[in-house]
Amino acid sequence: MQRAHRVRRTLNYANLSTPLGLLVARLxxxxxxxxxxxxxxxxxxxxxxxxxxxxxxxNVVLTKHGEGYLTGCLLDHEARHASQYMLCVGLPMLPLYLLAAAASVLICGNPGSWNVFERLANLEDGNYSRRSPWWRRARTPR
Structure with missing residues (x-):
């Protein structure tokens, strides 16, 4: 394991985000x-x-799917979110993410396209589509 991953793992335990993730997984x-x-x-x-x-x-990646679902680009996307927890000092990531998702819904109608956290984790890797903001969409004539 690379040093950066060991640091992420340690800091996410210390900032309580990984213990919360383990609790969510158990629940x-x-x-x-x-x-x-x-x-x-x-x-x-x-x-x-x-x-x-x-x-x-x-550092806990959760899915409703069975083993084998978390691979490739999707796992890379989720790993970037784990790093975001480290950079946001853990639990503050949750309300910040919810605010970013709400802003994205207001801007383009879905929680991912304009969510700064999803954009930084590479939208497409997380199976999100890019949508234009409401002010850039072509207006249909009446």
Whole structure:
């Protein structure tokens, strides 16, 4: 494991975001397994919120899907979110992310396209589409 991943893992434990992610995984009855680069993968998450193929809390990447879903670009996207938890000093990431998602809904009608955290994690890797803001969309004549 690279030094940067060890630092991320340590800081996300210390800032309590990874322990919260483990609690969320337990509450969602997900199967937890060690993943690459210090990540913890949680498969079979059973709570209906949030509505996403995968989401990250600290170094814990959760999905409702079975093993094998968290691979490639999607896992890279979620790993970037784990780094964002470290940079946001842990738990403040949650309200900041919710504010960014709400702003994105107001700007373009979905929670990802203009969410700064999703854009920095590479939208397409997270299966988000880019939508234009409401003021740039072509207006249809009446």
């Amino acid at each position: 969602g009855r997900a199967r937890v397994t060690a993943g690459p680069d210090g990540l913890i993968l949680a498969y079979g998450y059973r709570i209906r919120f949030p509505i996403a193929g995968a989401f990250t809390v600290g």
